[in-house]
Each structure stands twice: as structure tokens, then as C-alpha cells.
Amino acid sequence: QLQLQESGPGLVKVSETLSLTCTVSGVSISSSAYYWGWIRQPPGKGLEWIGSLYYSGGTYYNPSLKSRVTISVDSSTNQFSLTLRSVTAADTAVYYCARLSGKLGDSYRDAFHFWGQGTRVTASS
């Protein structure tokens, strides 16, 4: 059974770098044609897609965050990570990792069928 678990610091200082990790269990992150993604929800606001990573290494980012974001995979630990640079208070949010169904091969045109429980991050000076 697929499980995703986010981890990382709950507090990050403004102007510094946020690093979060999603640990995947139940499937090998690099051996199957899946899209993995990061989504966040600022307090009182809607969901925002940050970016996605295809199992073979291709990455796709929201243009609104692209200059500050990197998503990468570590096959040895079955994890993928989010790095967000030059954090501001506007980056305060609950961050989720998620995955598409995997039933559509290399198509990104799919909903997020699986979600982690989320991790709350506060950016503060």
C-alpha cells in the first residue's frame, strides 16, 4: 500500500532555504512511471501546485515559483525532496507531497490520487 510522509523543519527563517523530504513506501520511486508532486496551502487560502517530478527525472515547476524551487529524487532512500530558496512570510503554508495514479503512463493529465498527511511550515524573521 502506497504511503507518503513529509518531513522537515516546522520553522524557517525569512531569506533562508526551506528543505522538505517526502518518504515513499509501498512502491519504488524510480522504477515505475509515476509523477510525484508538491502542493501547498497557505493559511486561509486555496491549494497551490509547486511542481512535479517524473520518475525518470524530468521536472516541472509552477512559473510563479520556478526561480526558487528545485525538486529532486533520491532513489537510494526512496525519497523526493523540495528545496525552496529565499523564503518569505508568504511561503508559510502546509506542504503536501502527492502522486498521480500512474495509470496513464507519461501523461501528466491526471489527478493527485495519493497524498501525504502534510507538514506545516512557518517562515518567520
Next chain:
Amino acid sequence: DIQMTQSPSSLSTSVGDTVTITCQASRDISNFLSWYQERPGKAPKLLIYDVSKMETGVPSRFSGSGSGTSFTLTIHSLQPEDVATYHCQQYESLPYSFGQGTKLEIK
């Protein structure tokens, strides 16, 4: 980028009622539309994808409809456990985008 507009932003209704939430896309997204339920303190959960396909385990009182730019989530016979915020999402093109959410409360 495609903008998704949900309405209403919140509603209060009674157990047993039928609830309708709408989602409007800024351009044609074909059938690439999903709905998520976010219960308080929980992660979003996929309810419906491809406009009207039910995710496994979702009660049959939930249904989705629409095409092109206008979509609807309907909840029949509302139950107390349906208290949540509901989000629509388009995946016709990147960047994926979500509606601002509809908060559903029970009177």
C-alpha cells in the same frame, strides 16, 4: 495559465439536503477536472476525477458533472461527515491550478 473559480466560497446547510458546488475554468479544459475533500486537519482526499469518475471508496451520494469550462460537484443527502472544504482542480495543462475552495458547514 488557467484560472479556476469556485462558488460559493462557503455554505451552511442541513443534514439530508442536496448541495451543489460549481467550478468555472477560464478556458476549455475538456474533462480534465477533479474534486477533492479536505476535512478539518486532514490532507485533501480525491473524490472525483475526469469530471465524473468516482475514486474507489467514495460514497455514491457524491457526483460530478460538466464539460468544457463549467463543472459541478453535487452531494446528495448530506451527512455530518461531509463537513469539509471542497476543491476543484484542472489538469488539462501545466501549471495545475485549483479553485479557492468551498467551505461546507452543517447548520
